[in-house]
Amino acid sequence: MKKNILMITSIVLILSGCSTKKDENTADAVNYLAPVIKELQSSGEEMIPIMDVWWDYGIHYNEAYSDKVYTCNIGKDTFSFDLTAELTNGEQWHWRAAGIFIDEGQDKNYICLQDYNILYEDDIVQDPQLLLIEFSSGQPQEYKIWSYTIEPPDLFGWDVVCYRIKDNIFIAGEKEMAVISLDTKQLRYCNQEYAAIEKCIENRFGEEPYHMFLFRGVLEQDGVMVYSAEIAEAVDMPPIAMIYAAYKENNLVSYIIKDLITDEITE
Numbered sequence: 104m105k106k107n108i109l110m111i112t113s114i115v116l117i118l119s120g121c122s123t124k125k126d127e128n129t130a131d132a133v134n135y136l137a138p139v140i141k142e143l144q145s146s147g148e149e150m151i152p153i154m155d156v157w158w159d160y161g162i163h164y165n166e167a168y169s170d171k172v173y174t175c176n177i178g179k180d181t182f183s184f185d186l187t188a189e190l191t192n193g194e195q196w197h198w199r200a201a202g203i204f205i206d207e208g209q210d211k212n213y214i215c216l217q218d219y220n221i222l223y224e225d226d227i228v229q230d231p232q233l234l235l236i237e238f239s240s241g242q243p244q245e246y247k248i249w250s251y252t253i254e255p256p257d258l259f260g261w262d263v264v265c266y267r268i269k270d271n272i273f274i275a276g277e278k279e280m281a282v283i284s285l286d287t288k289q290l291r292y293c294n295q296e297y298a299a300i301e302k303c304i305e306n307r308f309g310e311e312p313y314h315m316f317l318f319r320g321v322l323e324q325d326g327v328m329v330y331s332a333e334i335a336e337a338v339d340m341p342p343i344a345m346i347y348a349a350y351k352e353n354n355l356v357s358y359i360i361k362d363l364i365t366d367e368i369t370e
């Protein structure tokens with residue numbers, strides 16, 4: 104039997120403490136989270152806490168890396184990319200694709216590569232740790248490469264999650280998350296968003312030993328990004344709740360919490 108879900112009157116928040124702000128009206132704040140609320144209501148007890156319905160996970164592929172050349176098979180086509188110009192600091196990289204994304208409409212394809220050598224060679228730290236390749240299916244020889252130094256170098260482990268939402272590629276670990284803008288090719292860490300959501304959890308649960316894990320971007324619409332996170336005592340313990348928060352122009356403007364025990368949603 105479906106459990107009752109509370110109707111939500113969303114509040115508007117600012118980054119420094121989740122207090123009320125009057126420059127957005129309540130209706131707009133509700134609209135930011137309306138698709139998330141609808142998904143929570145329709146999923147019911149079958150809901151998976153990490154909401155990935157708006158993610159592009161990319162495609163399946165076969166790949167190989169040798170002598171600073173990365174090769175992958177996409178369908179019946181084979182593409183090779185010489186990384187020599189980007190890999191001048193050492194010889195020990197071992198690249199694998201975190202994600203490959205095909206944009207057929209604009210004929211722009213993207214490969215996000217992670218150096219997994221850093222994950223088992225404690226004494227070898229080389230730059231870069233992340234690469235982004237952009238290429239056209241029609242003219243793959245005219246590819247472009249952007250390289251990124253990650254701080255700390257082993258920020259993303261074996262279980263790195265890579266996905267695309269519109270013009271952003273997200274790279275996420277257990278807690279940490281970074282995003283590459285496909286417009287500017289700049290990488291940034293989502294530290295401000297993380298801190299804002301963490302503050303809301305602290306305000307809600309007080310001194311209870313709950314923390315946020317599996318911080319993820321969920322949905323983008325009208326310049327607003329919705330983030331989510333599990334709320335649990337520890338990463339290896341079942342979450343007791345989920346938080347979904349709308350973030351716009353460096354401000355956290357609205358959030359909801361879904362109690363995974365009672366199935367209630369509250370502001």
